[in-house]
Amino acid sequence: MTTFAPKATGQLAVDPKFQPWVEKYRPKTIDDVSSQEHTVAVLKKALSSTNLPHMLFYGPPGTGKTSTILALARQLYGPDLFRARVLELNASDERGISVVREKIKTFARETPRHVGKSSDGKIYPSPPYKLIILDEADSMTQDAQSALRRIMETYSKITRFCLVCNYVTRIIEPLASRCSKFRFKPLAQNSTQARIEMIAQNEGVQAEDGVLNLILQLAGGDLRKAITYLQTAQRLHGAIEPPTPIFALSIHEISGVVPDDLITYLLSVMGVDKDQGIDLTLGTGGFEGVRTAVKRVGREGWSAGQVLEQIHDALIPLPTIPALPKSLAAMAIAECDKGLCEGGDEELQLLECCLRIKDAMTKH
Amino acid sequence: MSLWVDKYRPRSLDELHYHPELSSRLRSLSASGDFPHILFYGPSGAGKKTRIMATLRELYGPGVEKLRIDQRVFVTPSNRKLDVNVVQSNYHIELTPSDVGMYDRVVIQDILKEIAQTQQVDLNAKQRFKVVIINEADALTRDAQAALRRTMEKYMNNMRLILCANSTSKIIAPIRSRCLLVRVAAPTDDEMTKVLQHVAKKERFGLPASASKSILASSQGNLRKALLVFEAMKMQKPDLTGDLEVAKPDWETYCAKIADSILQEQSAQKLLDVRGKIYELLSHCIPPTVVLKTISERIVDKVDDALKPQIVHWAAYYELRMRMGSKKIFHLEAYIAKVMTIYKQFNMIGYTDDYE
Numbered sequence: 001m002t003t004f005a006p007k008a009t010g011q012l013a014v015d016p017k018f019q020p021w022v023e024k025y026r027p028k029t030i031d032d033v034s035s036q037e038h039t040v041a042v043l044k045k046a047l048s049s050t051n052l053p054h055m056l057f058y059g060p061p062g063t064g065k066t067s068t069i070l071a072l073a074r075q076l077y078g079p080d081l082f083r084a085r086v087l088e089l090n091a092s093d094e095r096g097i098s099v100v101r102e103k104i105k106t107f108a109r110e111t112p113r114h115v116g117k118s119s120d121g122k123i124y125p126s127p128p129y130k131l132i133i134l135d136e137a138d139s140m141t142q143d144a145q146s147a148l149r150r151i152m153e154t155y156s157k158i159t160r161f162c163l164v165c166n167y168v169t170r171i172i173e174p175l176a177s178r179c180s181k182f183r184f185k186p187l188a189q190n191s192t193q194a195r196i197e198m199i200a201q202n203e204g205v206q207a208e209d210g211v212l213n214l215i216l217q218l219a220g221g222d223l224r225k226a227i228t229y230l231q232t233a234q235r236l237h238g239a240i241e242p243p244t245p246i247f248a249l250s251i252h253e254i255s256g257v258v259p260d261d262l263i264t265y266l267l268s269v270m271g272v273d274k275d276q277g278i279d280l281t282l283g284t285g286g287f288e289g290v291r292t293a294v295k296r297v298g299r300e301g302w303s304a305g306q307v308l309e310q311i312h313d314a315l316i317p318l319p320t321i322p323a324l325p326k327s328l329a330a331m332a333i334a335e336c337d338k339g340l341c342e343g344g345d346e347e348l349q350l351l352e353c354c355l356r357i358k359d360a361m362t363k364h
Numbered sequence: 365m366s367l368w369v370d371k372y373r374p375r376s377l378d379e380l381h382y383h384p385e386l387s388s389r390l391r392s393l394s395a396s397g398d399f400p401h402i403l404f405y406g407p408s409g410a411g412k413k414t415r416i417m418a419t420l421r422e423l424y425g426p427g428v429e430k431l432r433i434d435q436r437v438f439v440t441p442s443n444r445k446l447d448v449n450v451v452q453s454n455y456h457i458e459l460t461p462s463d464v465g466m467y468d469r470v471v472i473q474d475i476l477k478e479i480a481q482t483q484q485v486d487l488n489a490k491q492r493f494k495v496v497i498i499n500e501a502d503a504l505t506r507d508a509q510a511a512l513r514r515t516m517e518k519y520m521n522n523m524r525l526i527l528c529a530n531s532t533s534k535i536i537a538p539i540r541s542r543c544l545l546v547r548v549a550a551p552t553d554d555e556m557t558k559v560l561q562h563v564a565k566k567e568r569f570g571l572p573a574s575a576s577k578s579i580l581a582s583s584q585g586n587l588r589k590a591l592l593v594f595e596a597m598k599m600q601k602p603d604l605t606g607d608l609e610v611a612k613p614d615w616e617t618y619c620a621k622i623a624d625s626i627l628q629e630q631s632a633q634k635l636l637d638v639r640g641k642i643y644e645l646l647s648h649c650i651p652p653t654v655v656l657k658t659i660s661e662r663i664v665d666k667v668d669d670a671l672k673p674q675i676v677h678w679a680a681y682y683e684l685r686m687r688m689g690s691k692k693i694f695h696l697e698a699y700i701a702k703v704m705t706i707y708k709q710f711n712m713i714g715y716t717d718d719y720e
Contacts, residue, residue: 301406
């Protein structure tokens with residue numbers, strides 16, 4: 001039974017077949033990290049000189065922040081020392097002010113031991129300091145962050161911090177100014193493509209032409225999302241007997257993208273033709289027409305946020321709509337998005353937004 | 365005697381009446397041995413929970429239906445005790461962390477760690493992981509959702525999550541990118557009729573078309589509501605013929621009455637009057653959002669076309685304020701005052717354009 005399998009370092013051994021590909025294909029060294037050339041270059045320098053500043057990684061999800069720091073830590077310390085020298089805390093751990101005072105402080109205070117040779121025979125730099133990784137640092141409370149300030153300075157000789165977050169604005173200024181900041185930009189399509197193709201090949205994924213591109217396009221620069229889509233699609237298609245190649249429709253279904261004909265229908269009740277621009281003859285259904293369309297969206301279970309995003313993508317680039325209606329529509333969409341973010345009722349918000357766009361279209 | 369809703373709830377994926385592609389997808393996922401985290405979303409009464417339970421049965425066999433209910437106590441860092449009801453079987457655990465409001469993060473952290481760090485001991489179990497079902501995932505606070513992120517990846521070998529939500533808009537992007545999104549759309553009218561007929565056949569009576577039509581009209585794609593209405597109707601009129609009146613819930617009629625009285629007269633006196641009625645509704649635990657939506661829907665039906673967009677605009681505006689504020693009645697009242705103003709203005713000068 002695998003239940004009694006020997007422990008790998010820190011984690012239980014997993015049958016690689018069932019491992020999420022996101023974990024399986026996490027970069028092992030910082031050279032494997034896709035794009036982010038600038039960050040990688042700086043970190044490589046730091047690796048060779050074994051002198052690391054405090055770091056703050058920020059950027060949208062799925063751009064490799066956590067992967068980079070984990071790979072870096074592994075390269076610095078090797079498997080033996082990794083557990084003793086690296087403390088990884090994320091939002092799933094309690095991180096209130098008490099934890100910062102006790103756990104982090106105790107860990108930061110210990111002087112690192114001298115090290116012998118690594119068990120796997122390789123030589124690691126093993127610099128004389130420890131690394132504390134605070135993943136998802138933007139969800140730490142303000143108090144906890146301020147408690148960190150002094151700790152970071154006091155123990156800077158023997159401890160380095162790495163904060164990882166999505167929104168740099170949620171990190172208090174005094175902390176941010178103590179770190180060197182690295183921005184992770186959304187991944188460019190060509191660099192992620194190589195990675196996805198490599199994974200697809202390794203896993204023996206059969207896909208129709210253009211499917212991989214579609215995945216990348218829908219993931220919008222989020223590599224984790226792209227890999228998850230790929231794995232899910234492979235699960236669905238691999239489980240059918242005989243396995244079929246992945247086709248575009250199932251990718252659409254997995255990613256929760258609203259089908260084009262629903263969007264076209266929504267646009268038409270607002271008096272917009274998908275290709276021609278404003279066509280008020282379409283919007284003769286009046287108020288009821290819009291209400292029925294919005295009700296249909298709700299009934300079919302689409303998420304209002306996604307619908308809104310797609311309405312925006314379809315409406316705003318249309319060249320034939322004059323500036324005034326277009327600006328009014330953009331305002332309506334923006335306000336609706338804000339409303340949704342703040343927890344407004346989906347149906348009401350979407351209905352209001354559609355009515356406003358419809359009204360805007362008559363003003364030219 | 366259980367209600368028809370429970371009695372005829374499909375137990376396995378094969379018994380499900382609609383969305384056959386979805387069922388086959390769930391089946392192949394549970395057979396593949398490599399089950400992802402799943403986020404089920406869709407309107408209420410569409411069958412999300414039914415599908416979740418059917419999937420679990422497909423994963424573990426009939427053993428998952430032996431449920432027990434525990435009350436667990438969690439302690440917050442500030443030493444507050446939280447009681448949470450937990451439904452569990454040997455293979456899964458189901459909880460609604462949003463019950464404890466802003467402390468949901470503690471519940472998530474504690475319970476997920478506990479499940480994630482213990483392995484399945486039952487050697488006969490078909491899967492090596494346990495499933496954690498989180499209801500009302502869209503009501504989780506951001507902190508609680510953030511707490512899920514790394515856990516979902518780190519403890520993948522011992523645990524799978526199934527999240528159940530009405531919409532994905534309120535789920536943070538990092539969670540969405542870690543889950544397989546499964547949309548459960550509400551059944552179409554034809555599919556609902558089929559289900560109603562299935563139930564009628566099992567209960568051994570015929571379902572007249574007129575009856576099913578009025579049930580469908582009142583339930584608006586909510587199958588649970590449809591079945592409940594159906595059963596109530598059958599109780600009232602066993603032969604299901606003639607003039608069938610679908611009994612509307614009291615609060616709905618009450619809301620309609622409020623809406624009518626708003627349109628009847630617009631004065632400070634009336635506002636006070638309405639306020640009393642709204643208090644009455646709120647004290648009976650009708651959610652304020654529902655009150656506002658029902659009232660505005662009724663008003664929209666009755667006013668001139670030119671006014672409709674404005675009524676909706678203000679409904680959306682005050683609904684949002686209601687969410688952000690803490691005293692619901694203020695915003696409900698403000699909405700009603702606003703509607704009265706617009707309506708009166710429109711009636712007196714025949715035109716109003718009041719958006720800001």
